[in-house]
Amino acid sequence: MAATPAVEALGLVKHYGAVRALDGVDLSVEEGTVLGLLGPNGAGKTTLVRIIATLLVPDAGTARVAGHDVRSEARAVRAAIGLAGQFAAVDALLSGRENLVLVGRLYGLSARQAALRAESLLERLGLADAADRLVRGYSGGMRRRLDLGASLVGRPSVLILDEPTTGLDPRTRIELWEIVEGLVRDGTTVLLTTQYLEEADRLAGRIVLIDNGLTIAEGTPDELKERLGADVIDARLRHVDQGEIALAALASLATLSPPGGPAPTWHAEGRRLRIPSAGGAATLLETLRALDAAGIEIEDISLHRPSLEDVFLTLTGRGAGDA
Amino acid sequence: MRAVTDTAIVTHRNIRHLVRTPQLLVFATIQPVMFTLLFVYVFGGAIRTPGLEYVNYLLPGILTQTTLFGGTATAVGLAQDLNEGMIDRFRSLPMARSAVLAGRTLADAIRNVFVIGLIVGVGTAVGFRFHGSVGGALAAFGIALLFGYAFSWVFAVVALIVRQVEGAQVASLLIVFPLVFASSAFVPVASMPGWLQVFTRHQPVSVTVGSVRALTQGTSAGTLPLTSVAWSLGILALAAPLAVTLYRRL
Known part of the structure; x- marks a missing residue:
């Protein structure tokens, strides 16, 4: 019997009016692996990720993260996940350090713990020099790294990355990939949405292709290529x-x-x-x-x-x- | 307990925002100062306020109006956080669900304390004087602050429905303007047409302005302060749960 998957979704359905953003999607991510969720814009990737991150309630179906139901145990799910979104949700009017401390405090860390955690993440993400500058002066790549840092403050067992490198230049993209690869080596489970096939090919052990709210193919990158x-x-x-x-x-x-x-x-x-x-x-x-x-x-x-x-x-x- | 700590953390973050966007603070303070000067020196001469010097009549109106305007910062700030993804960040954290809204409205209330101080200062420079007790003056400030705080929650509801910065701002002003101008804030209600007086006499801005005026001028306040507090608590009791519900359902 295999271990419980880190993320498991069954028959997820979400409608927006007449539009079926998700039309019964199943998903399973084994612990310590990277699942790449691939699909064109509007395929339902973001909707799926938002449901798993407890930001959106599905119309039907269930999802469990780290063994907790996203609906009835949302708080336990939130304590287990880290979310980095495509729109770099960091506070432009705070410094990089203040951003991470804010998130740490809201995870329930003491002021001291939060400061230590912020310090080590700033170091790890190469933001130590810019730590005390306001984020509004950061480049796009720095913001994205800080956003990733914010998602790591709570030491998540499941990291959710919604198009983490969209709009980044190639060098910054590779830097981010290396950080994610390091996290995976340390045992973090990653659910990644992307439009970049190259990104899924490099990072993801398994790929789920979705289109029009449905899973249309699933497998390792090699298996998918074999099918052709x-x-x-x-x-x-x-x-x-x-x-x-x-x-x-x-x-x-x-x-x-x-x-x-x-x-x-x-x-x-x-x-x-x-x-x-x-x-x-x-x-x-x-x-x-x-x-x-x-x-x-x-x-x-x-x-x-x-x-x-x-x-x-x-x-x-x-x-x-x-x- | 968690809700209190989280609210304090979010409030602190919002206060930092205020301090770091001086342009917002400047415009938020210039506006009431400009209103004070305009009404005292331009319109004041044409407005009859029996029994009170116009500046003493006006300043409680400006004060109440400003706490109300201050609340529109909640609409703007919240809509901004929604659009910039900060709300998604907060909602993905294992924090108290009420803290984002409570921290936002509380930050506005704290700002209003400073703005009230400023208005009293400017008012004093143009002739405003307290004629009541110290306790009365403090009660007056408390009533105005509570009133502004209650309306912050109304503006939170507006932001959560409109979800867009400019839209939330315009919608808030549409609520604020009729309440402020069809009130006893700047001119005596008796000068208005009879049908309008029915509204202006009883609406919450007039009641609150009346309380602040009586308490700072040492005249008989009657049931006004209690009525104002009842209005504020009633508005809070409706708007706060509605805002929290909308926030949960985002």
Whole structure:
């Protein structure tokens, strides 16, 4: 029998008027692991995270964090979690140190404990030099680090990161990833939402893809890539109206992918044809011949290992960043 | 106990905000000073206040009006915290649910203590004098503060419904203006049309201004102070639980 998951959600439903933000989502995060919640804007990621962080009450379903029910034991859940949001909820009119002390005091630490905790976090996050400056003078990256620091004040067993690196420059993003990796090494469970496939690929042991309030795929990054078959052919067509003709031309190619496997897809917005290819280079050749015979004009074409981006496009029909 | 400690922590945070946004403090103090000067020197000559010098009639009105205006800071501050994600941060912490609102309204009350001191100072410079007992004056300040505090909770409700800084501010002023101007704060009620007097005589601003006026001028206050306190407690009893409920349901 496996240990109780650090986070477990069953059949979560949340409506906003006629919009079903969540339509019965299950979720399970094993202790000490990182789960990446991936989905386009409006997929329901933030709604799900807000329910797990006790900020929102679900219309149906249950969620437990560290063994506590988010509805009936909200306070125990709050004592177990740390939340860092995409809008860097730190107080601009307090210094970095004052922010962390404020949060520490509200966790129930004494003034002395809170000061010590703030000191060690400022050190750990590389904010010691800026500790006594007002946050309104901080850069975006510093704010985000302080926000992460605030979420760590209570020594959470479950850390919830809602798009922690959205809008950050690449260097700051990598710094934040390294901090999160360090926390995971120390045994923290992390639930991470992101639009960045690269981020999920790097940090998350398991990934849940959600779209339109539903889980559409789940697995390790490798398992998800496997689902697409070995390789992907990515072709951009010159004319947007040739997409359907191209799909028809490819339908007769038996070697393209195993029966019942993923089929070629057409994405009109980028004029892109994505063709799962079991046969590697041979399939590329066949594809080129078939498209040429059908009179399709190709702008460029490539064969590559599937990325999470491909998983995303194949399963949702749009890119991770598309609204 | 937890609620008291958490409220003190949040109050302290909000006071820091006040100190660190001097522009807010400056505008919040210029406004009543400007009103005092305008009414004493511009409108005062045209307003008849039998039995009282106009400046002594006016200052209790300015004082009450200012504590009410002070409460709109709750609407603005709360809406700001909502938009900047601070409320999400607070709500994700294992703290007392009432502390964010209590700490906000309490910070306004503390600010009002300073603003009352300032107005009395400016008032004295333009001729305002106390004619009652020290106890009466203190009771007058207490009544005005309690009144402002009760309205802070009304403005908290406004912010939690509107959830947007400019909207919350405008909505608060829409509540404040009719209450302040259709009252006995600046002109005697007797000068208004009969149908309006029904409202102006009994509405809480007039009752509170009347109490402060009688208690600072040593005239007979009658049941006014008790009525004002009853208004304040009644407003609190409605607005505070409503605000806490709205906060929980965010």
